[in-house]
Amino acid sequence: MIDSHCHLADEAFAADLDAAIARAREAGVTGALCILAAGDEAEAARARGVQVKWPAVRFATGVHPHAAGTFAGRLTDAADATRSHAAAFAACAIGEFGLDYHYDFAPRDVQRQVFAGQLALARDLDRPVIIHTREAADDTFAILSEGGAVRGVFHCFTGDAAMARRALDLDFYLSFAGIVSFPKAESLREAARLVPADRLLIETDSPYLAPVPHRGKRNEPAYVPRVLEALAAARGEAPAALAERTSHNFVSLFGPS
Ligand SMILES: [Zn+2]
Ligand SMILES: [Zn+2]
Secondary structure, three states: OEEEEEOOOHHHHOOHHHHHHHHHHHOOOEEEEEEEEEEOOOHHHHHHHHHHEEEEEEEEEEOHHHHHHHHOOHHHHHHHHHHHHHHHHHOEEEEEEEEEEEOOOOOOOHHHHHHHHHHHHHHHHHHHHHHEEEEEEHHHHHHHHOOOOEEEOOOOOOOHHHHHHHHHHHHOEEEOOHHHHHHOHHHHHHHHHHOOHHHEEEEEOOOOOOOOOOOOOOOOOOHHHHHHHHHHHHHOOOHHHHHHHHHHHHHHOOOOO
């Protein structure tokens, strides 16, 4: 199986990257998409290490809504940073970017401007997009619907059935993380049941969001089988078939490596 969204170049993995990669491989994780923050040179240096230690890893880069404020008044710089980072890492997607009205680390108007700019860049580069959205569904769909078609995924999908339908109407993929294993996440499991099999992805979003039974600890790609099992249980499917299906979907969306 493939972890379609992790931050393996995060500082949280600096001390034990070799061991974390070994555990992932032992757990049957054959690949991962490592998300990078555009313009973060310290992270980029660590990403070179990830690339050497685990050649099956692929990369995506973008300006996260939390970081949008650093590009206030310099939208061209946000696009330039993403473009050059994407070239340096042969990025198969642009992202993650989007809107986060839960934390509001950047002013909302700046978040929207950066979001629109990253989308335009992805269209220009003809790359799929990785969308981060939290408590901002209406604005997210409004901006995604402007300016023509784009392919992509709602990563760490946490919406309900209605939001899943809106995402599917745009022909987007939905990626499920460890939250689908949380006891209180019944509306998320309900959403998971209505997604067609050819639109599903799985991810850890590590180092964040560890699934049950690792909840509260650092997450890592080796735990993606827990996400798979929880998603398979919610949908009443066999984990092995779902593993094969989601790996196939990963290649359909991001292209062959
Ligand atoms: Zn995110
Ligand atoms: Zn992420």
